[in-house]
Amino acid sequence: MSIRWKRSTDLLKTSPVREEFQYEIPNLDYCHNHNTSDILIFVVSKSINYNMRDAIRRTWGNMAYVKGVKQFSTLNISLIFLIDIDETNMKNVKLEQNLFGDIVQVILPQHYTLATLRDMSILDWTIRYCSQVKFTFKTDDDVFINIFLLAKFVQTLLFTYNNRTMQNLTSLNCENSIGNNNKLKSYPQTLYGFLIKDAVAIHSTTDPISESARYIVTEDEYPCDRYPSYLSGFGYLISATARYAILCTFYRDKSPLPLSDVYVTGILPEYLRIQRQSFNFDISYRENDNCEDFFKKKTSRPYAFLFYINNIFLTWCSKDTVCETSIFCKKKKPKLFDNYLLLENTVDTLCSERATRRGYHQNIIGVSAYISLIDSVELINSIWKYLLIYLEEVRLKYPKWIVRVYYHNINVSLADIKNIENLYKNVDFCDVQNIPVLGNIVNYMPGKIQRFLPLADKFVDYYMSRDIDSPIFDREVSAVNEWIASDKMFHIMRDHPQHDTAILGGLWGIKKFESNRQIIYEMIKYLLSIDLVPCYNRKGDQQFLEKYIWPLIRTNSLQHDSFLCRRFPTAEPFPTRKNSSLHFIGCKRPCIHDTHGPCPIVCRPKTHRNWTFC
The missing domain is CATH 3.90.550 (Spore Coat Polysaccharide Biosynthesis Protein SpsA; Chain A)
Structure with missing residues (x-):
């Protein structure tokens, strides 16, 4: 970490130390073509994971299911995939983009040490090409989202903060989104997700097998014993003003922490005094049984995410069950052509x-x-x-x-x-x-x-x-x-x-x-x-x-x-x-x-x- 300013407003006195991200597939007109103004869902995916992206498109990522619910018919929600660079798979990714038009490919190679840069590119792309969107949601391609809970949560936020006061987001910039300079008080400057508190910073380990090397940070990188409260990377929601403030700070940090979840949703928001709030939902980390049966379980709180769901995509997410399941088409027969x-x-x-x-x-x-x-x-x-x-x-x-x-x-x-x-x-x-x-x-x-x-x-x-x-x-x-x-x-x-x-x-x-x-x-x-x-x-x-x-x-x-x-x-x-x-x-x-x-x-x-x- 190289952030050493006593106050976040001092940040504005410094110049950025890094250049903007570059994109192999920028997909410049995506938000314009999809009328994306309320929420943009970014799914981080490896180039080779076409089957995962295909499963998402057919299941929770098919926004036609959301639009089909009267309650969400006016919610402007879209989904796009962020894909890294894999030289062996470039042609297939371009073909996939030609077919579906829902890919942004950032010029970053595949490696876990670049996770922070990858997540920051989401904010960079959104600000450059989708600045009007009020909320950005980040998740990964191995997570199954209960899209209806997310839609309801965002709809409640829009109502709470008065949707009419959140229209002209193009006026946002570094100067008016950070600290006391935040002149847009009607805008929520908050991150929402699954809050992780008092997590221990791992500076060394005697068992490198059980503690993956990717979670070890040196004391020079992060000297404290515990991290500030941060959000699980399985899925978090970030408001427009928060994404501006976080990205502006990142561009002035010479040594961002490679632990993306901790850095993006913990360290920077703590420094900027940006709130992190928890979803009032449950999350499952190990569910591998039938997806339909899982969501039917009676729990005190509804489930929002499933993690580690490769097998679910291969079994439950087949063509027939996707179209006939009561999760997505509850008691609804498909409308047949009659004209x-x-x-x-x-x-x-x-x-x-x-x-x-x-x-x-x-x-x-x-x-x-x-x-x-x-x-x-x-x-x-x-x-x-x-x-x-x-x-x-x-x-x-x-x-x-x-x-x-x-x-x-x-x-x-x-x-x-x-x-x-x-x-x-x-x-x-x-x-x-x-x-x-x-x-x-x-x-x-x-x-x-x-x-x-x-x-x-x-x-x-x-x-x-x-x-x-x-x-x-x-x-x-x-x-x-x-x-x-x-x-x-x-x-x-x-x-x-x-x-x-x-x-x-x-x-x-x-x-x-x-x-x-x-x-x-x-x-x-x-x-x-x-x-x-x-x-x-x-x-x-x-x-x-x-x-x-x-x-x-x-x-x-x-x-x-x-x-x-x-x-x-x-x-x-x-x-x-x-x-x-x-x-x-x-x-x-x-x-x-x-x-x-x-x-x-x-x-x-x-x-x-x-x-x-x-």
């Missing part, structure tokens, strides 16, 4: 002007093209090569069909798209941020489900869902022709032992005839539900199909199946044999790695029991 007149009265396709000009009675193959963090680098780099190959295959094998590419976040210009459309007359590009009639669907419809939109398009008569990284074999075309000639509404193909689901996301089709209208309306009400569809992100498209589409069509479908005919007894053999165990329908280009054994005899055509690869 069918919107679709019937439109003069546009659910794609583009180019697609609309083709007129009615279109035969459409729907594919999705987007960059996802779960995709391999090779697939990302090859996405356009695969698309061009696929378009050529469709031109030759499905000459009366059009490929609709539902795209988002791809490294290609509009000029490149126009060139492809000029070169291939059998393709229409559909910008999912600007779909006619529906607008921007990115925020609620997962990428793999976006290709299903032609299901709700009145311009479409026949529709098939496919993957551009799967080649079109003659065997597939024969199966599709058999389906078109049949009286069955739906088509399903399963051609590998691992195709063990009712409907594969890229191997199904539907005839959208007038006689099927009522069933199609039933499908659309699930497909276009902004409450329901977000539950099935990443690879959830097949779960969505099995749960909501399969029950509607199972008795009116032609199923071609080469391995699972016992599980699906109404399935039929493919009309042609397979050339190779590598070349199954739905294989991933170049189809040289994944193989399988002989298909069961019972699944072979009765007249061709000798087809080993049926």
